[in-house]
Amino acid sequence: MSHSIESPCIGVIGLGAMGQGTALALLERGLNVTGCDIAAHARQAFEVEGGRSVAMPSELAACDVVVVLVVNAEQVEAVLFGERGVAAQLAPGSLVIQCATVAPSYARELGARLESMELAMLDAPVSGGAAKARNGELSVMASGTPTAFDLAAPVLDAMAATVHRLGEAAGVGSSMKLVNQLLAGVHIATAAEAMALGIRLGLDPHSVYEVITHSAGNSWMFENRVPHILNGDYAPLSAVDIFVKDLNLVHETGRELAMSTPVAASALQQFTAAKGAGFGRQDDSAVIKVYQRLSGIELPEAANDAGGPKA
Known part of the structure; x- marks a missing residue:
């Protein structure tokens, strides 16, 4: 041919x-x-x-x-x-x-x-x-x-x-993607934790988003994923299950290299907890529901929530 x-x-x-x-x-x-x-x-x-x-x-x-x-x-x-x-x-x-x-x-x-x-x-x-x-x-x-x-x-x-x-x-392209996924997963989990803290402190979640997206603590993932939380919309654009997989790849590759990745490991545990709670097929921003279960915070809701167990 x-x-x-x-x-x-x-x-x-x-x-x-x-x-x-x-x-x-x-x-x-x-x-x-x-x-x-x-x-x-x-x-x-x-x-x-x-x-x-x-x-x-x-x-x-x-x-x-x-x-x-x-x-x-x-x-x-x-x-x-x-x-x-x-x-x-x-x-x-x-x-x-x-x-x-x-x-x-x-x-x-x-x-x-x-x-x-x-x-x-x-x-x-x-x-x-x-x-x-x-x-x-x-x-x-x-x-x-x-x-x-x-x-x-x-x-x-x-x-x-x-x-x-x-x-x-x-292998070089895949190595670079793994670095990206480490950051992406950590940033999503951190964005969820930050929003959960703000809500637990009694702050209006929309105000938290407005302030942080104009402050040094902002990240691309915070700016992109937090609107899903604000809208109560967990229809999967990128699912929790994806980051369980990808952060596991980070962990396994770190083990091959005898290199610890403790921050990524912490984020992996949060995504794993979200999967275990039944949110694996929801959008990765649904990792915030782990904090909802642990602290009793009230998250914004919408009729188009993708389903799955309610926290």
Whole structure:
């Protein structure tokens, strides 16, 4: 198969919040895109917007570039190497853009396995959330060979506002994403703790938000996630379960390196407590409900709460 850098056939595996937005952003740029998801409703949502979709990764065998936007390493394994996986079906010289948040050690191993199959890999975790995915404005933390970047160019141009080229070795992109996720998880947990303290002190939560977002204590996560709390809206844009997974990756990688990560470990415990209380599928800002249970604070409520046990 000849691989056309100008107009490659692109498969996007995983049509969840991030994958659906990315696939639509590629489609709107006029690229030849096929979405892939086991869930019929996800495929239908893509098709309604004019896209083509398939249920099984192996059906993407004709693609030049496959973008993997699934949740974790187990799903990466399944879509690439499982019974209906795509890796063995791809022509030599095809490219896998691996965007899931995985351990750097796994990314390195994956790169070597794909190379042995004469496939290129871009280790390319993403950041920015569902809205930026839909607008093609993600931040991509990528490492791979110059050939991999050349093959990926039309895809990266359509899905990202910023592409950080971090070197040629697999695992570098995933290492950078892990640093980002440590900060993101800690900032969300800290934002929840700060809001809980303010509410427990009797402060108006809207006033806390207004003051902090104009003060030195602000963070991007505080500014982005606290409105979910103020609106009582825990519909999952990024779920509690994601940070249980990602902060566990931080912990496991720290253990591999014999490096302690105590602040991340504390945040992990809060997300784990939120998952244990039944809030795992709610938005990650629902970690504040742990403090609600512990201190009896009253949180703002809304009719569109995503459900789950009430604290």
